[in-house]
Amino acid sequence: MELRRAAVRTARKAPGDAPVTAAAGAVPFAPARRAVVAVLGHVDHGKTTLLDCLRHTSVAAREAGGITQHMGAFVVALPGDGGSLTFLDTPGHAAFTAMRARGAACTDIVVLVVAADDGVMPQTREALAHARAAGCPIVVALTKCDKASADVGKARRQLLEEGLATEDAGGSVQVVEVAALSGAGLDALSEALLLEADGLDLRGEGADGRGEGEGVVLEARLDRGQGPLAMALLRRGSIQPGCALVAGTQWGRVRALRDASGAPLAQAGPSEPVEVVGLRGLPQAGDPIQVVASEERARRIAGARAERAARGVAWGTPTSESPSPSPSPSQSPRGKAARRAARVEAAAADALSAEAALLPDAPRELALLIKADVQGTAEALRDAVEGLSSAAVRVRALHCGVGPVSENDVALAAACGAPILAFNVRTAAAADAEARRCGVTVASRRVIYHLLDDVGVMLTGLAPEHEAEEVAGEADVLQLFALPAAKKGGAAAGGGSAQPQPPVAGCRVRTGSITLGERFRLLRDGVAVHEGLLSCASIRRHRLEVQTVGRGTECGVVLTGWTDVRSGDVLQCVRTVRVRARTEEVQGGGLRVTDQAGDVVCQAP
Numbered sequence: 001m002e003l004r005r006a007a008v009r010t011a012r013k014a015p016g017d018a019p020v021t022a023a024a025g026a027v028p029f030a031p032a033r034r035a036v037v038a039v040l041g042h043v044d045h046g047k048t049t050l051l052d053c054l055r056h057t058s059v060a061a062r063e064a065g066g067i068t069q070h071m072g073a074f075v076v077a078l079p080g081d082g083g084s085l086t087f088l089d090t091p092g093h094a095a096f097t098a099m100r101a102r103g104a105a106c107t108d109i110v111v112l113v114v115a116a117d118d119g120v121m122p123q124t125r126e127a128l129a130h131a132r133a134a135g136c137p138i139v140v141a142l143t144k145c146d147k148a149s150a151d152v153g154k155a156r157r158q159l160l161e162e163g164l165a166t167e168d169a170g171g172s173v174q175v176v177e178v179a180a181l182s183g184a185g186l187d188a189l190s191e192a193l194l195l196e197a198d199g200l201d202l203r204g205e206g207a208d209g210r211g212e213g214e215g216v217v218l219e220a221r222l223d224r225g226q227g228p229l230a231m232a233l234l235r236r237g238s239i240q241p242g243c244a245l246v247a248g249t250q251w252g253r254v255r256a257l258r259d260a261s262g263a264p265l266a267q268a269g270p271s272e273p274v275e276v277v278g279l280r281g282l283p284q285a286g287d288p289i290q291v292v293a294s295e296e297r298a299r300r301i302a303g304a305r306a307e308r309a310a311r312g313v314a315w316g317t318p319t320s321e322s323p324s325p326s327p328s329p330s331q332s333p334r335g336k337a338a339r340r341a342a343r344v345e346a347a348a349a350d351a352l353s354a355e356a357a358l359l360p361d362a363p364r365e366l367a368l369l370i371k372a373d374v375q376g377t378a379e380a381l382r383d384a385v386e387g388l389s390s391a392a393v394r395v396r397a398l399h400c401g402v403g404p405v406s407e408n409d410v411a412l413a414a415a416c417g418a419p420i421l422a423f424n425v426r427t428a429a430a431a432d433a434e435a436r437r438c439g440v441t442v443a444s445r446r447v448i449y450h451l452l453d454d455v456g457v458m459l460t461g462l463a464p465e466h467e468a469e470e471v472a473g474e475a476d477v478l479q480l481f482a483l484p485a486a487k488k489g490g491a492a493a494g495g496g497s498a499q500p501q502p503p504v505a506g507c508r509v510r511t512g513s514i515t516l517g518e519r520f521r522l523l524r525d526g527v528a529v530h531e532g533l534l535s536c537a538s539i540r541r542h543r544l545e546v547q548t549v550g551r552g553t554e555c556g557v558v559l560t561g562w563t564d565v566r567s568g569d570v571l572q573c574v575r576t577v578r579v580r581a582r583t584e585e586v587q588g589g590g591l592r593v594t595d596q597a598g599d600v601v602c603q604a605p
Contacts, residue, residue, distance in 0.1 A: 039113060042121035050178065053186060086272070108200060109138075116147070146182055213237035217230050245289065250302055365394045382400045405420055405425065427442055459590075471572050502563050516539045518536070522562070540556045
């Protein structure tokens with residue numbers, strides 16, 4: 001390890017060295033670019049705190065609930081002459097799987113953060129799978145090594161069990177022990193990352209300011225004053241204000257560029273996180289972004305992609321677009337008619353779905369509207385709530401948008417009978433008043449698992465009911481009394497043989513109460529002596545017919561048509577009740593409704 005680090009320090013060019021030039025007639029090398037490092041790991045393992053210590057900020061202290069819920073991108077200047085790296089901070093909560101996948105897909109190096117006091121956890125394994133799928137080199141940062149409960153040896157063994165060949169076991173994966181709050185191990189982590197970056201020999205076309213920029217949208221949000229804003233990471237080429245730009249199915253002309261701190265930029269190159277102002281619509285997180293020659297070409301590319309997306313056809317990568325010079329189908333009269341027909345068909349399908357939901361055997365459904373602060377979080381929340389679906393109750397996101405809750409959102413929710421989930425966004429005063437007037441529930445939260453718990457409560461209210469038996473009371477049979485036998489056929493038939501009558505069971509109520517209108521089970525040595533339940537013909541107390549007898553009271557009970565009663569038996573008074581279906585907790589927050597009936601609580605003594 002030390003030899004490798006020494007070699008890197010020796011190979012790194014000193015500030016006064018002359019630049020290396022290509023030989024005469026040779027094609028010049030692309031300039032070196034900054035490495036992109038994605039920080040992945042389980043929730044609350046110290047990812048954001050680690051980055052805060054590297055860049056001397058306090059982002060973690062401002063996060064709602066103390067957890068990261070957005071993807072962040074920023075440049076960190078490393079100590080000494082080590083240069084700089086671009087870091088992607090990803091959430092560790094179970095709901096943000098798509099964000100972690102995007103972070104691993106557009107990175108050069110992955111830092112797998114593992115807390116020494118917690119070890120390998122579910123999202124640690126998921127992050128490792130994303131890193132392996134992206135084919136990125138991995139550096140492990142063992143955080144919280146200064147805690148008394150830290151077990152570094154156990155964490156290293158768990159890494160080996162996950163198939164990570166660490167250097168101390170003869171492999172090539174570097175493991176750095178870190179205590180972020182005290183700063184211990186940060187220099188070693190920076191050196192390990194630079195070592196991996198130097199080994200990759202990263203080059204960026206357009207790092208010299210030439211070439212059309214290409215990259216990926218990390219996050220997107222709406223700003224009241226500036227409109228759609230996209231945080232993008234360039235992979236090659238460059239971008240300047242005034243460029244025509246395509247981002248997924250959206251397009252526009254760049255009005256302004258800002259870095260991660262909000263400072264204006266005159267130009268951005270490869271491995272540069274940049275906020276773009278000027279798009280005409282909000283792109284999706286993960287959409288490719290590309291600089292094109294003109295606004296007309298940008299409009300055609302975006303129109304072609306939107307048309308293909310409407311037909312359910314994947315539009316592919318930006319470089320594979322071949323837009324037709326003809327006007328966009330979405331702007332032609334035929335295209336407008338097709339869109340109107342599609343809207344009519346969709347309305348009819350929704351009406352049929354609503355009618356089907358009224359059928360007794362139709363599966364229940366919780367429809368929701370989702371509004372979030374950024375596109376990536378809205379997508380994660382949609383996936384998380386729809387993941388709470390089950391065969392008993394389905395969850396469906398009718399609309400998933402970005403920005404404050406508006407009156408239009410409330411009108412749509414009222415028409416569909418759906419609650420609104422507002423994550424990290426405010427509700428306009430007029431929309432709040434309209435929601436109260438229409439009876440629309442607006443669940444507003446700043447922490448994702450709190451919002452998922454709210455959805456779990458909603459699902460519990462929609463859970464189907466099942467019939468179940470509840471023991472209302474138990475009585476001990478103390479003594480039997482015979483009733484006079486009735487003659488079969490009666491006097492009109494001229495007499496006949498006597499028919500046995502059920503005995504009167506003299507009982508004392510042990511728990512709960514017994515009621516004349518309920519059904520009974522007869523137990524002998526703890527086992528039912530008959531199938532099904534028996535009806536009660538009479539309950540008497542002091543020769544008076546009564547409806548209910550409580551605990552500690554003696555009475556006489558006659559069961560309809562049942563004569564096999566013995567002293568020492570137990571009579572159970574059983575009532576049929578309707579109970580909600582059972583729910584199960586879901587990792588990351590919320591509840592899922594199962595097909596099984598919930599527990600029935602027996603009558604208390």
